[in-house]
Amino acid sequence: MRAFDFRLRAEEAVRFFLWVIVAIQQTHNFYAMTGHSFFAHENMPSSVVAHMDYYPASATLRITYTSGEIYDYLHVPLKIYEAMKASTAKGFYLNKFIKGIYPYKKVTS
Known part of the structure; x- marks a missing residue:
């Protein structure tokens, strides 16, 4: 039994x-x-990045800069987003591991 x-x-x-x-x-x-982010909207203390969103269905990382400009970085793997989220220097990480590596487009309102 x-x-x-x-x-x-x-x-x-x-x-x-x-x-x-x-x-x-x-x-x-x-x-x-x-078309909403599956992950929470990330606000962070950064002199470069105001906040970021990640859209896993399209592998798009949306960065809103402190200047107010918004860019979508395309084909960004989830592990890159997670590493940036964990980074203590968002601007440094963005410049070293995302900019110039992944295609991007400026988001206009």
């Missing part, structure tokens, strides 16, 4: 984890379809 109980609990755990995975995928798909 104990082995049967263990199998039931294992099956319930698998069903729960599958539900969590589906919920995450649906949330990601919703944000991708609406």
